[in-house]
Amino acid sequence: MKTSSKITLALLAVTVMLSVSCKKNETTTTGSKTFTAAQAKQVAMGLYSSLGSGVGASGNGLKTNSGTLKTMDDQHPCGSVMTTPTNQTSTSNGVTTTYIGTRVFTYLCNGYYNNNWNVDAYNIKDTTTKTETGAGFKNYYTVGLTYDVKATDANYTQLSVLGLTNTVVYSSKVDGNNNTTEWHKYSTAYNWNEGVTAIRYPDNSQVPSYTSGKVKFVMTIVDVVGDNNPGQTPTNVFTGFITFIPDNKGTLSIYTGNGSETKDFSVNFLTGEVKAL
Numbered sequence: 481m482k483t484s485s486k487i488t489l490a491l492l493a494v495t496v497m498l499s500v501s502c503k504k505n506e507t508t509t510t511g512s513k514t515f516t517a518a519q520a521k522q523v524a525m526g527l528y529s530s531l532g533s534g535v536g537a538s539g540n541g542l543k544t545n546s547g548t549l550k551t552m553d554d555q556h557p558c559g560s561v562m563t564t565p566t567n568q569t570s571t572s573n574g575v576t577t578t579y580i581g582t583r584v585f586t587y588l589c590n591g592y593y594n595n596n597w598n599v600d601a602y603n604i605k606d607t608t609t610k611t612e613t614g615a616g617f618k619n620y621y622t623v624g625l626t627y628d629v630k631a632t633d634a635n636y637t638q639l640s641v642l643g644l645t646n647t648v649v650y651s652s653k654v655d656g657n658n659n660t661t662e663w664h665k666y667s668t669a670y671n672w673n674e675g676v677t678a679i680r681y682p683d684n685s686q687v688p689s690y691t692s693g694k695v696k697f698v699m700t701i702v703d704v705v706g707d708n709n710p711g712q713t714p715t716n717v718f719t720g721f722i723t724f725i726p727d728n729k730g731t732l733s734i735y736t737g738n739g740s741e742t743k744d745f746s747v748n749f750l751t752g753e754v755k756a757l
Contacts, residue, residue, distance in 0.1 A: 515718050515734045520745040521754040523699055524722055524732050526647050528668050528749045558596055560587035573705060574614050581608030591630035599631040623649040638679040645670040668699045690724040
């Protein structure tokens with residue numbers, strides 16, 4: 481996969497989250513225990529964007545041949561590993577931006593055919609960190625993911641997905657002596673092992689469409705302003721799950737009270753529209 485495409489996809493999740501929570505040195509203290517539609521959007525779209533990075537990994541040569549024998553890849557044997565490092569730095573308008581990361585892509589044969597020569601599955605491990613520094617602020621955004629993806633039909637259009645995703649959005653203010661005076665961090669851990677399925681487009685022209693399954697998440701928010709939180713105690717901790725339904729839609733449910741009830745939101749993953757139910 482080309483480095484620029486990898487970075488764009490892997491960091492789209494945290495870009496969405498950043499646009500909702502804070503920008504550069506415009507930090508905002510979060511003290512409410514209410515889970516809002518804006519937070520629901522950043523959790524849902526953060527997951528969906530990271531899935532696109534891992535499962536829509538078209539740049540690694542995965543394809544469906546036009547002949548009778550269909551294979552996801554005819555150039556890399558089972559067990560082949562491709563490692564792609566990233567290390568880029570640029571400066572524009574007084575802001576220095578650095579990307580550092582590594583993607584490890586392994587071709588596997590334990591999917592639909594489950595033999596030693598049909599590449600019908602893969603594992604991907606990807607960690608990318610984007611750091612931004614400028615006058616009065618220092619921010620970083622990290623996405624770490626591990627996916628096991630298997631074809632479940634002979635044409636490789638139906639997929640099963642297992643995996644983990646972790647995203648961190650950190651923003652801070654710094655003074656003239658480069659001391660941090662305020663910082664805010666959103667950390668979200670996603671875990672799915674409950675039957676996530678997707679439809680894969682043979683030419684990889686689109687990100688796979690997720691049709692069923694459930695992804696659990698925990699979102700932790702920490703706010704530190706001056707000396708107000710020396711122990712870095714979480715301001716908020718939210719737990720819940722996302723349920724995929726056909727047509728690139730889903731339902732996000734956040735546990736409330738003692739965990740016996742949920743507050744639910746409808747999600748359109750293509751448009752980013754989120755509505756309380």
